[in-house]
Amino acid sequence: MPEREGCEDVLIEMKGLFRQLKKIWADGGYSGAAFAKIAKRLGRLIEVVKRNDDMQGFEVLPKR
Numbered sequence: 001m002p003e004r005e006g007c008e009d010v011l012i013e014m015k016g017l018f019r020q021l022k023k024i025w026a027d028g029g030y031s032g033a034a035f036a037k038i039a040k041r042l043g044r045l046i047e048v049v050k051r052n053d054d055m056q057g058f059e060v061l062p063k064r
Contacts, residue, residue: 007035011042025049027061 007030014021023045031048039046049061 008038011039011044015042015044023047 021044024039025047026049028048028050030046031050036046051059051061
């Protein structure tokens, strides 16, 4: 199952476990209006942290 297909279930589960969580940092796999809409409906803000175009190979990205 692609990441975005299971996102609503995960966000619902997280809402019950982490009530104070407001912002979620995610990778580019979670970009898109549909995911942001689901998160907003559940009281969460999604901030997508993307790679720079000049990166090569593996690099740890900030906030991820």
